[in-house]
Amino acid sequence: MSISKDSYQFDIVVIGSGPGGFAAASRALDFGLDVALIEKKHLGGTGIINGVLTSKTMYELSMDYSVAARIDRGYRASGLVVDYGKVRNTVLEAAREKQYQMRSQIETFTNKPDLGNLSLITGHARFMNESTVEVKDKDRTLIVKGNYFIIATGSRPRKYPDLKTDGKRIITSDDILSLSKFPERMLIIGSGIIGCEFATIFSNFKQTQVHLLDRANRVLPYEDDDLSRFVARNLENNGVKIHHTARMRCIREYPRHLEVVLDYDAGHSKVIEVDVALIAIGREPNTNDLGLEAIGVEPDKRGYLPTTETGKITSSKGFSNIYAVGDISGHANLYSVAEFEGRLAVEDIMGKICYKPDYSNMSTLMFFKPEVAAVGANEKTLQKEGIGYRAVYYSNHLVNRAIAMRNTNGFVKILISNDKKQRILGMRAAGPQASSFIVAVAHLINQGNSVSEVLKIFYPHPSISEGIQESMRALVSKSIYKPVAFPENITVSQWNPGDPPTQIMD
Known part of the structure; x- marks a missing residue:
């Protein structure tokens, strides 16, 4: 790494340390490259915090509790209690464990040019041109230059039209760990994988009455009807109240509760009272304020970045040194896909592609009961x-x-x-x-x-x-x-x- 007063030069600059970004940086080390890994918030991105690892840790804890609460196997656990604060601490402990593993690798490859060199830079990156990004972190600004760039900024929870979240009572999956206790009543808006997973988690703990809003007439609308019916039936058997063919008209906030008005396709309406409303209507790519106009890149109608088969961004200015991987590529919001694409981008840069992706046969896990x-x-x-x-x-x-x-x-x-x-x-x-x-x-x-x-x-x-x-x-x-x-x-x-x-x- 060559350093001037406020400018750094790298072989590859990776923006985002989630599964795609960290995999790309790690693969670059295999080629002995000088790599910068830029992260704005949490090391590991959504793959660690407010995403895959934390939600699946909470799922495993809920399943353990559910098994312990069973009374049909010849034994019974007495005095079974659960505390949300302690559950949250266990979840955060899992996240920290993975983050320290990542940090250990970063430290191992910091200032080790004989192994490849990996530098972690904190801050928000914005393109100035095809070879330079500006990184701002609080009162510090760095200029980072690279021969190649890999954008791996991931995604965020999609907003519900005309509904503001407050992180306390009207929340997204990003706010789950901010709760101080189990809500007595929760409405989950969205019946896709994320919505059904959180419905499973909270109903497993048996501390929350869960309402699930299903805009279509079945959960998991992209799957076959038989699987959708199977999942819905198990959710209902677990205590979840599913509101089929209903849309939310509004949420009225009161000091001690939320009042939700639901309109059904059949023509009638219903008012329910809950303590927390969780918006789970999918995710959208993080492409805001990246300076994409400086490199001639415009997201498509869904917000994804246009790429070639190997992840190279299609630029109106003809640049061929910038890649996009993971959730912003539009192929699938899967941890495994992000990792694969991050590694593929580096291999393409080095002209060492092992195999190209086949998105038709992706394996997916859905953490239900x-x-x-x-x-x-x-x-x-x-x-x-x-x-x-x-x-x-x-x-x-x-x-x-x-x-x-x-x-x-x-x-x-x-x-x-x-x-x-x-x-x-x-x-x-x-x-x-x-x-x-x-x-x-x-x-x-x-x-x-x-x-x-x-x-x-x-x-x-x-x-x-x-x-x-x-x-x-x-x-x-x-x-x-x-x-x-x-x-x-x-x-x-x-x-x-x-x-x-x-x-x-x-």
Whole structure:
């Protein structure tokens, strides 16, 4: 690193230390580069604070509490209590643990030119031109120059039109850890993954009456109806009150409560009283005040930055040294995608690309009760694209490991091509350990494996993954337990272009 009075020069400048930015900076070290990592707020970004790690830590704690509160397994925990302040401290402890791991690596590579050099700079970065950013932090201003730039500024909670948040009673996911206690009553506005996850968390602790506002007639609107119904049913069984086909007209604030007016598509209205309203209607990219006009970049209508396949920004001024990765690229708001894109950008800069991204088969985890995992296509996507398929639904009620765990609430659903190749196209799974075996199916999809090839594998017994084996067998009429004997637990169907849309599970 060469330093003048107020100017620094680097090989690569990374703006944002979230999963995409930190992965990019770490990959750059593999090439022995001189790297600057600029972070405005918290090291680790939303991947650590007010995002993935903190929300999933809270989820795990809520699931532990939920299991401890069960009384149907031959034992009972007495005197079970929960304190929100202590839960919050545990969540923050997890975040600090990961941040110190990141700091340890940064310190290891600070002023170590023989290893590659990594410098952490705090402040808000703004482009002055294609080779320079201005970094402001309180009363200090630095000029940082780079041969290449990687923008990894992530995303933030999307605002609800005409509704102001105060961080106390009308909040977003950024404010969850600012709560001082469990709300007695909470309204969650938005029934996508984020809304359903927080509905699961707060209903698990049994300290909060949770209302979930579902503008469409089903939660998780991008998934198939069967999965949406499954998730909704489990939320309701967990105590969540779902308001289907309703929109929020207004929130009236009173000293001791919030009064919410809901308008339903059927024409009637309802007034409910809550203590906290959580806005969870998605996220939007952080592209504000980055000086994008100086580099000839204009976000698209959704706010994402236009990029090539390898993350290089499309600039009207012809610059080819600036990349965008993660949530601002518009591919998917997933931690794994951000990491992949951050690494890919550095590899493209160095001309050392290992493999290009395939966004069609991304694995996704949904932290509900029970957990849900997804990879590849669903029925809705295949029908839209006109691709014929066969589908199987296999309930965990027939899986020995799930029976032994006394936890049979779940299933495996697999889609294969309806042709001679019988390629695996997608899977949805719910129940214990669903997150553990979804990656194996992702590999099968990426490799273009067929059902016949998969059935050559010995699955361990007893394991939850045996549900996959039996699903595959059912697709070719070879399953041990037959659909005709268990019509509620095993269903096989098919769809071809020209057929009416169909769903196989209720």
